[in-house]
Structure formats: C-alpha cells, structure tokens
Amino acid sequence: MWRRVASLSSSISSSFLAQTASRLNTWESLTTGIAQQAKGVIAPKEKTPFITFVLGGPGSGKGTQCIKIVETFGFAHLSAGDLLRREIASKSADGAMILNTIKEGKIVPSQVTVKLIQKEMELSDNHKFLIDGFPRTEENRVSFERIIGVEPNVVLFFDCPEEEMVKRVLNRNEGRVDDNLETIKKRLTVFQALSLPVINYYSERGKLYTIKAIGTEDEIFEQVRPIFAAFETVG
Ligand SMILES: Nc1ncnc2c1ncn2[C@@H]1O[C@H](COP(=O)(O)OP(=O)(O)OP(=O)(O)O)[C@@H](O)[C@H]1O
Numbered sequence: 284m285w286r287r288v289a290s291l292s293s294s295i296s297s298s299f300l301a302q303t304a305s306r307l308n309t310w311e312s313l314t315t316g317i318a319q320q321a322k323g324v325i326a327p328k329e330k331t332p333f334i335t336f337v338l339g340g341p342g343s344g345k346g347t348q349c350i351k352i353v354e355t356f357g358f359a360h361l362s363a364g365d366l367l368r369r370e371i372a373s374k375s376a377d378g379a380m381i382l383n384t385i386k387e388g389k390i391v392p393s394q395v396t397v398k399l400i401q402k403e404m405e406l407s408d409n410h411k412f413l414i415d416g417f418p419r420t421e422e423n424r425v426s427f428e429r430i431i432g433v434e435p436n437v438v439l440f441f442d443c444p445e446e447e448m449v450k451r452v453l454n455r456n457e458g459r460v461d462d463n464l465e466t467i468k469k470r471l472t473v474f475q476a477l478s479l480p481v482i483n484y485y486s487e488r489g490k491l492y493t494i495k496a497i498g499t500e501d502e503i504f505e506q507v508r509p510i511f512a513a514f515e516t517v518g
C-alpha cells in the first residue's frame with residue numbers, strides 16, 4: 284500500500300521526494316521485513332506514509348481535533364496516551380509501570396511507546412497517520428526516528444493558555460487517573476520542560492503549524508482544515 288509515492292503537495296521539492304523515497308526503503312526494512320512478507324504475515328506497504336504529529340499541553344484539545352481530522356481527511360488516529368491506557372487495561376507486563384508513570388504525570392520510556400505505535404502502524408490499512416500526544420520528549424522523537432525510520436510531514440501544535448487547559452481537564456469526566464489538579468500541575472511542568480523543546484525543534488525545521496486552541500471546537504477546526512486541504516488538493 285505504501286510503495287507508490289503519493290504526490291501530496293506540489294511544493295514538495297525533488298530533494299524532499301528523494302529523501303522520502305530513501306526513507307521508504309528504511310521504513311519497509313524496519314517495519315515489515317523480508318522474512319515476514321515472504322511468510323505473508325504483513326502485506327507490503329505501497330504508499331509512502333504521511334505522518335502528522337499532534338502536540339499540545341494536557342487538555343489543549345488534541346484528541347477532540349483529531350476526531351474531526353479523521354472524519355474530514357480520513358487519517359488513522361493513533362493516540363499515544365490511549366495506546367498506553369490500553370496496555371494498562373490489558374494487564375500486560377508493562378501495565379503497572381505505565382499506570383504509575385501516568386499517575387505521576389511523567390513520561391513512559393520511549394521504547395515502550397514507540398513499539399505500541401509501530402504495531403498500530405503496521406496493522407493499519409491506512410497510510411495517513413495522526414500520532415496524537417507524541418513525541419512528548421526529545422527521547423521520544425529520536426526513538427521514533429531510530430525505530431520507525433521516518434520523520435513527520437506535518438507537526439500540529441495546539442497552543443492553549445494553561446488556565447483553559449486546567450479547566451478543560453478538570454471538566455473532562457472520563458475517569459482518567461491523571462485528571463486531577465495534582466497530576467495536571469505535574470503534566471504542565473513536564474510539558475514546559477520536555478515537550479516545548481520538541482515543538483521548537485520542528486518549528487526550526489519549518490514543519491510546525493501552530494493553532495490558537497481557544498474558541499469553539501468548530502472555530503479551532505477552521506484553522507486546522509486548510510493545512511490538510513492544501514496537501515489534499517495537490518497531485
Ligand atoms: N475548544 C474547546 N472548548 C471547550 N472544551 C473543549 C474544546 N476542545 C476540547 N474540549 C474539551 O476539553 C477536554 C480536553 O480535550 P481533549 O481530550 O481533546 O484534550 P487533549 O489535548 O487530548 O488532552 P490530553 O493531552 O489530556 O489527552 C475534553 O473534555 C473536550 O471535550
């Protein structure tokens with residue numbers, strides 16, 4: 284599915300395409316493997332993956348906007364937090380460690396999170412991925428590049444005032460173990476110290492799209508829509 288190089292943007296330069304093609308080889312060798320393909324375990328991927336990282340503080344509205352992006356643009360939504368919560372629920376070997384880390388508002392070791400993302404990507408029929416809440420740290424970012432072998436095409440940053448994020452999280456009412464004032468304060472500190480440098484990294488590389496994440500959900504989506512529409516209309 285991912286072998287055909289999709290022309291998603293007319294502004295993609297030839298050097299970008301060359302880079303993408305070479306990453307595709309890395310992608311295939313790392314994520315599928317000739318042996319697995321020969322056994323028919325995993326179908327060969329024919330399209331280049333189109334990867335969007337979705338970043339922002341706790342309660343900034345990442346998950347809410349991802350639902351709209353999926354509905355409108357047909358991406359597969361992989362929420363790192365949801366994948367980790369699923370591990371806890373499945374009582375896997377890492378479950379207890381993940382639960383404690385989430386309760387503390389800290390970051391789970393990158394290898395654990397990247398492996399979960401990798402598994403979902405391999406299982407998906409889609410080639411367009413919204414990776415929500417990842418990378419949260421430089422370690423996350425480097426680990427993804429090392430294990431998956433690709434870089435994001437787009438990085439969204441939902442920029443929301445802290446006061447608004449706290450209000451939203453405390454009103455969320457989904458029974459999350461980290462939706463309490465004590466953990467939110469820790470998550471905000473982690474966001475400032477560890478996640479903002481990642482956001483700055485992508486800003487310096489011209490991949491960052493900053494969304495002012497205040498207003499209604501629909502108003503915010505009107506800032507998001509043109510970003511993906513621009514990639515859709517070309518080619
Ligand atoms: N524009 C908005 N105005 C008011 N409330 C909103 C808005 N967008 C989302 N919310 C609500 O705020 C809460 C947090 O939103 P959401 O879960 O999408 O945030 P998130 O960035 O994914 O947070 P986390 O990082 O904690 O998973 C939810 O209850 C959601 O319904």
Ligand SMILES: Nc1ccn([C@@H]2O[C@H](COP(=O)(O)O)[C@@H](O)[C@H]2O)c(=O)n1
Pocket residue numbers: 341363364365367384385386388389390391392396415416417418419423461470
């Ligand atoms: N890359 C990540 C993403 C999340 N976590 C942990 O999960 C918590 C909840 O994440 P949400 O995206 O659903 O808010 C988060 O506070 C971290 O504890 C992580 O470790 N690494």
Ligand SMILES: [Mg+2]
Pocket residue numbers: 345346362364416
């Ligand atoms: Mg979320």
